[in-house]
Amino acid sequence: MNPPVVALTAGEPAGVGPDLCIALSQRPLPCRMTVLGDVQVLEARARQLGVEVEFLAGESVPEHRPGALHVRHIPAAAAVNAGQLDRRNSAHVLALLDAALAGCMGGAYQALVTAPVHKGVINDAGFPFTGHTEYLADHSGTPRVVMMLAGGGLRVALATTHLPLRAVADAITPALLDQVVRILAAELARRFGLARPRIAVAGLNPHAGESGHLGREEIEIIEPALARLRAEGFDLVGPLPADTLFSRIRLDPCDAVLAMYHDQGLPVLKYASFGSAVNITLGLPFIRTSVDHGTALDLAGSGRAEVGSLVAAIAMATEMATRDAVAP
Ligand SMILES: NC(=O)C1=CN([C@@H]2O[C@H](COP(=O)(O)OP(=O)(O)OC[C@H]3O[C@@H](n4cnc5c(N)ncnc54)[C@H](O)[C@@H]3O)[C@@H](O)[C@H]2O)C=CC1
Numbered sequence: 001m002n003p004p005v006v007a008l009t010a011g012e013p014a015g016v017g018p019d020l021c022i023a024l025s026q027r028p029l030p031c032r033m034t035v036l037g038d039v040q041v042l043e044a045r046a047r048q049l050g051v052e053v054e055f056l057a058g059e060s061v062p063e064h065r066p067g068a069l070h071v072r073h074i075p076a077a078a079a080v081n082a083g084q085l086d087r088r089n090s091a092h093v094l095a096l097l098d099a100a101l102a103g104c105m106g107g108a109y110q111a112l113v114t115a116p117v118h119k120g121v122i123n124d125a126g127f128p129f130t131g132h133t134e135y136l137a138d139h140s141g142t143p144r145v146v147m148m149l150a151g152g153g154l155r156v157a158l159a160t161t162h163l164p165l166r167a168v169a170d171a172i173t174p175a176l177l178d179q180v181v182r183i184l185a186a187e188l189a190r191r192f193g194l195a196r197p198r199i200a201v202a203g204l205n206p207h208a209g210e211s212g213h214l215g216r217e218e219i220e221i222i223e224p225a226l227a228r229l230r231a232e233g234f235d236l237v238g239p240l241p242a243d244t245l246f247s248r249i250r251l252d253p254c255d256a257v258l259a260m261y262h263d264q265g266l267p268v269l270k271y272a273s274f275g276s277a278v279n280i281t282l283g284l285p286f287i288r289t290s291v292d293h294g295t296a297l298d299l300a301g302s303g304r305a306e307v308g309s310l311v312a313a314i315a316m317a318t319e320m321a322t323r324d325a326v327a328p
């Protein structure tokens with residue numbers, strides 16, 4: 001069986017995405033890989049880093065070999081300087097995602113791995129954009145997906161993703177929790193071999209609301225939603241106070257944590273595993289993984305960007321695609 005083809009979007013061209021693509025070109029990979037990006041930007045970054053790369057093009061993606069990089073050229077709009085954002089290149093960043101998404105939906109690619117984008121500059125350019133997660137869901141016609149990061153022995157999924165904190169409480173509804181838990185449990189079974197995963201669910205408020213004295217969302221929304229799901233057989237623990245949930249005694253018996261919002265769950269996971277964790281979008285009609293870090297503009301072109309998280313993201317995407325090929 002041929003190794004699966006993974007599409008890697010190079011992300012924000014002024015960030016570390018191109019550096020990481022160059023670093024990958026020097027390693028063996030478990031998949032065939034094509035980088036969606038501007039080949040001139042990649043050539044320039046390779047020169048800046050002092051790395052020799054043979055750039056390959058063409059419709060079919062060959063076996064990967066260290067020293068070479070297959071690139072699907074999608075031109076940037078403006079000259080790229082490492083570390084300096086230019087909003088004129090935001091349409092290019094989105095074009096990389098559009099091309100990758102079309103390739104995944106059409107079957108040319110068996111998985112998508114994304115290098116980081118800069119959400120702020122995309123918005124500055126006039127494109128509403130909160131994250132890959134939401135963009136890929138919208139553009140593939142998927143009404144609900146779940147962001148989950150895995151690393152350091154933890155799996156942390158989020159009920160809400162890129163929302164201002166002020167909007168989070170209103171977004172936590174019984175319907176949302178119902179959909180998120182179903183996707184999370186189904187994907188843990190399908191992609192991680194956990195037939196009936198035990199999920200620890202965090203409360204929203206300090207001390208999970210302290211019996212209603214510190215907020216009523218646990219009593220009025222989260223508990224009833226979990227009770228209905230438990231009656232169907234889902235193995236759910238909580239809602240638990242988020243501070244004590246992230247302790248070994250609570251985590252060890254569980255397969256995953258469901259946090260209510262981005263900064264409730266991700267700081268813990270990143271503290272445990274920054275640099276080697278993987279971000280997975282659950283519930284898309286194709287496989288998508290990503291790095292655990294952002295554009296690191298301070299490191300672009302310096303040779304100091306670590307490639308560990310991207311290597312882990314590619315390994316996980318390849319493993320998932322290989323499993324899908326055997327048992328779709
Ligand atoms: N998957 C994605 O597209 C993500 C994009 N971002 C975006 O990245 C931008 C910058 O975000 P920040 O919060 O500053 O996070 P960041 O991850 O870019 O930087 C935080 C710190 O980690 C370091 N760092 C990041 N990646 C590294 C690597 N590969 N090797 C060594 N050190 C590394 C940086 O130098 C910096 O000191 C934001 O616009 C944000 O939206 C953030 C997270 C994920």
Ligand SMILES: NCC(=O)COP(=O)(O)O
Binds near residue numbers: 134
């Ligand atoms: N902190 C993780 C993150 O923001 C990743 O977002 P996305 O671009 O993968 O949706």
